[in-house]
Amino acid sequence: MSTEFDVVIRGGTVIDGTGGPSREADVAVKDGKIAFIGTVSQRGREEIDARGLIVTPGFVDIHTHYDGQVTWENRLIPSSSHGVTTVVTGNCGVGFAPCRPHERETLVRVMEGVEDIPEVVMTAGIPWNWETFPEYLDSLEQRHFDIDVATQVGHSPVRVYVMGERGEMGQPASPEEMSQMSAIVRDAIRAGAFGVSTSQHEGHRTVEGQLAPSIKAKEDELVALAAGLRQAGSGVFQLLTDGFFGGSTAQDIMRLIRKLATASGRPVSYSLVHKTESRELPDQLLALTREARDQGLPIKAQVFPRPVGLLFGLGLSLHPFRFHPSYMAIHELPLAQRVAEMRKPERRKAILAEQPTHSNPHYVRLVSNFEVSFPLGNPPNYEPGPGHTLNDIAQAAGTTAAEVAYDLLLQDEGNALMLNPASNLVEGNLEAVRKMITDENTLIALGDGGAHYGMVCDSSYPTTLLAYWTRDRASGRVALEWAIKRLTSDNAKAIGMTDRGELKEGLKADINVIDYQRLTLYAPKPVFDLPAGGRRLVQTADGYVATLVAGQVTYRNGEHTGALPGRLQRNRKSP
Numbered sequence: 001m002s003t004e005f006d007v008v009i010r011g012g013t014v015i016d017g018t019g020g021p022s023r024e025a026d027v028a029v030k031d032g033k034i035a036f037i038g039t040v041s042q043r044g045r046e047e048i049d050a051r052g053l054i055v056t057p058g059f060v061d062i063h064t065h066y067d068g069q070v071t072w073e074n075r076l077i078p079s080s081s082h083g084v085t086t087v088v089t090g091n092c093g094v095g096f097a098p099c100r101p102h103e104r105e106t107l108v109r110v111m112e113g114v115e116d117i118p119e120v121v122m123t124a125g126i127p128w129n130w131e132t133f134p135e136y137l138d139s140l141e142q143r144h145f146d147i148d149v150a151t152q153v154g155h156s157p158v159r160v161y162v163m164g165e166r167g168e169m170g171q172p173a174s175p176e177e178m179s180q181m182s183a184i185v186r187d188a189i190r191a192g193a194f195g196v197s198t199s200q201h202e203g204h205r206t207v208e209g210q211l212a213p214s215i216k217a218k219e220d221e222l223v224a225l226a227a228g229l230r231q232a233g234s235g236v237f238q239l240l241t242d243g244f245f246g247g248s249t250a251q252d253i254m255r256l257i258r259k260l261a262t263a264s265g266r267p268v269s270y271s272l273v274h275k276t277e278s279r280e281l282p283d284q285l286l287a288l289t290r291e292a293r294d295q296g297l298p299i300k301a302q303v304f305p306r307p308v309g310l311l312f313g314l315g316l317s318l319h320p321f322r323f324h325p326s327y328m329a330i331h332e333l334p335l336a337q338r339v340a341e342m343r344k345p346e347r348r349k350a351i352l353a354e355q356p357t358h359s360n361p362h363y364v365r366l367v368s369n370f371e372v373s374f375p376l377g378n379p380p381n382y383e384p385g386p387g388h389t390l391n392d393i394a395q396a397a398g399t400t401a402a403e404v405a406y407d408l409l410l411q412d413e414g415n416a417l418m419l420n421p422a423s424n425l426v427e428g429n430l431e432a433v434r435k436m437i438t439d440e441n442t443l444i445a446l447g448d449g450g451a452h453y454g455m456v457c458d459s460s461y462p463t464t465l466l467a468y469w470t471r472d473r474a475s476g477r478v479a480l481e482w483a484i485k486r487l488t489s490d491n492a493k494a495i496g497m498t499d500r501g502e503l504k505e506g507l508k509a510d511i512n513v514i515d516y517q518r519l520t521l522y523a524p525k526p527v528f529d530l531p532a533g534g535r536r537l538v539q540t541a542d543g544y545v546a547t548l549v550a551g552q553v554t555y556r557n558g559e560h561t562g563a564l565p566g567r568l569q570r571n572r573k574s575p
Contacts, residue, residue, distance in 0.1 A: 003042065004030070004043070005030050005035060005040070006029050006044060006046065007029040007044045007045070007509075007548065007553070008040050008046075008048070009029075009050050009511065009513060010050055011024065011026065012025070012050025012053050012055035013053070017056065017057040017484055017489040017502040017503060018489060021481065022480075026038065026040040027055055028040045028042070028044065029548070032508065032509055032550040032565075033507065033509050034504060048546055048553075053516070054514050056511070057484070057501055057502055057510060058083065058085025058086065058512055058549065059488060059512070060085070060087075060492045060497070061086070061459065061491070062269075062491045062494060063238075063445035064449040064450050064459065065094070065111075065115050066079075066087055066449060067096050068096060068117060069125075070140055070143065070149050071125065072125035074143070076146060076450065076566075079447070079449040079450075080146045080547070080554070081540055081544070082459065082539075082541060082544070083512040084147060084449075084462060085549050087149055087449060088152065089152065090153060090193070091152065092199045092201075092238075093197050093198040093199035094110055094154045094199070094204075094212065095107070095152075095156070096111070096126060097133045098132045098136070098161040098184060099128075099131060099160075100131060106160055108123065109206045110213065112207055113204075113206035113210075114199075114204045114212055115448070116453055118532075118534050120531075121531050121532055124531035125530070133184065134188065136151075137191050141567070141570075143568070144566065146563070147554070148549065148566045149566065150194045150495065150497070151568075152193055152194055152195040152236075153184070153195075153196050154196075154197055154214075155198035155213075155214040155225060156199075156214045158196075158225070159213045159221075161184065162181055163177055168213050169213075170213065178220060178224035181224050181225060181228065182225070182227045185227075185229060185231075185235075186228040188228075189229060189571060192571050192572070194495050194497075194571045195237060195238055195495070197237070198217070198237075198239045199214050200241050201240045201241070203362045204240075206360075207363075208359055209358075209360035209361060209363075222239075222256070223259060226266075230265050234266070235571065236266055236494070237264055238268075239270050250280075250281055253270070253285060254288040254289070254292065258292055261292070261297045261298060267494065269299070269445075269494065270285075271301070271302050271446060272285060272303050272436065272442070273308050274424050274433065275426065276426050285301065289301060300443050300494065303439075303444060303445070304423075304444070304445070304447070304458070305430075305433060305437050306382040307423065308446065310366060310420045311419055311456060312409070313409065313416065313418070314414040315414065316417070318367055319405075321352075321356075321406070321409075322356070323367060325357065327342075330342070335415075339413060343410060370401070370402075370405055371389065371391040372421060374388045375416065376417045376419045378523035379520060379521055380521065380522070380523045380524075385429070390404045390418070417523060417524065431476065437478075438478065443494050444465065447461050452537075453534065454535055455537075460524075462487050463541045466514070467543075471519075489501035489502050509548055509551035510548065510550065511547070511548040512546070513547075515542075516543070517543075518543040519541065520541060520542040520543060521541045522540050522541065525537065525538060525539075526538075542558065549563075550565040552565040
C-alpha cells in the first residue's frame, strides 16, 4: 500500500458529532484536515488502531478562563486532559485586555477574587506586552498550545480602560463613555474576538470584598456592549445575571437578555444552575427561552452536567474552618504540621467553637453552608444519593456536621476532599440537571478551566458526561451519540466556528480516540506548577487513547506527546 495520508485511524466506531448513528470506519488525515472517512486502502505515516474504540470530534469548551494561563503556559490542562481541543476564554466579564500599565493591578485583583487565581501567579506569569485587545490577540498569536484558543473581551477590563477609577468603583457611565465601550467591543471583534461577556453577579468581588467593575453597570451600558457586536456584524454575548443567585425574577432576567439579543442582532447565552433559593428559576427561564427562540431570538442557556460547587480541603483555598481565628493562626504552616496541630484536643475545641470572619461577605457565605457537603471519594461520586452529606453522617453518628467535617479534613494525612454542591444537587440528585442538559435550548458548558485553581476542578465535565451520563448512571442515561454532539458541533456552532465540531471531510482534524468502556475519572489533586510555585487542581482520566489537534497527536493515553499545534483562533466573520 502507498503512503498517502499523515494519519489513518483504523477500524474505530465513528461518532461524527451530528447526533446521527455511529458506524465503523477508517478516518484519514492529511495536512491538518480530515481527508476521507470510510475504508482507507492507503497507509498513513502514522497508524492508530481504533478497533473496539470510539472516534469522535475534539470537544469544544465555550466557557473557560484561560485568559492569563495562555500568556505563560503551552498546555491548557486540565481541559486538554479530557478530550477538549478548543477552548473559549474571556467569560463572565473578566480578562486582562484592554489594559493600561497603571490598571494592571486592578484587573489582577478582580481576577484573583472572582476566579481564585493567586495574585503572585499572575504577577509572575503575565508578560503584559499589550494594551489594547487587538494587541492582546497579537501577543497570543505568537504562542503555541496543545489545543486551540478563542477569546472574548470582558466587560470589567473595558469599563476600567474607559472610565478609570470611576469604572473600578462602579460609577455610572456617561453616554460618551458607553460609546467608547461600543467601539472597543467592535474593534475587538473585528480583530478576532468571538464575543463579549459581562457579569452582574454580586458574588464576583475582589478578595477584599469590592464588587467587580461590571456588577453595578446600568442596563444601557450592557446594551452599549451589545451595540459593539452589531457594529462588528459578528460575535456572541455571554452573561452571568444577578438572577443566577436569586437576585431577579425570570421575567426580569429574560427581558434583559431579549434586549441584548435585539440590540446586538447576535446570539446570547446566559449561565443557568439550579439552586435552593431559586428552585423554579431553571424551568421558568427555559420556558421563556423557548418562547424567545420561537420568536427568532438566538438565546440559549449554558448549563453544567453535575453539581456546581466548591472543593473543600486543607490543601485547597477553602474549607469550613478556613476563616476561624484559631485555624488562621496555623494556616501558613506546612500541611503535615497543620494536621498535627489540628489533632491537638485544645486546638480542635477552639476551632470548633468559633465562627468565620472575613472582610468579603461572599467568602463567609461560601464556607458557612458546609453541612450539605459530602466526601468526594476516588473515583469521585458526584451523585452519592441519600445519607452521604455531612448532616446525614452526623445524625447517624449522634454528633455535629462541624465535627464530621473536621475529622474528614484530617483523613489521608490532610489530603481528603469534600464537595460543597452550591448548585445542581438541590433535591439530592441530578434529575433537575438532566432536564437542563437535555433541553434543546441549552449548551453544556460552565467548566471554568483556568480558574478557581484552589477550589474548583470542573473542566473535567466531558468525561463525566460520557462515562456517567451515557454509561454508569443507574437510570436516566442519555445516548452516547447525543452526548458527543453536545460536546462538539453544538458548542462549535454556538460560538460561530464552522471548521470543526464534526468528523466530516474537509473539516479540521481535531479528533479523539477513546476507550469508552475504560473511561474513568479520578479525583482532583493539587499540584504546584504555576508561576511562582502557585497551586492548582488537576484531574486526570483513563480512556483517552489519543487526541489529535490539527492532525497531530497531542496526547497518547493521557501523556503529552510534546506536540503544540494549537493556535489562537480569530473570528474572521466580521465585514
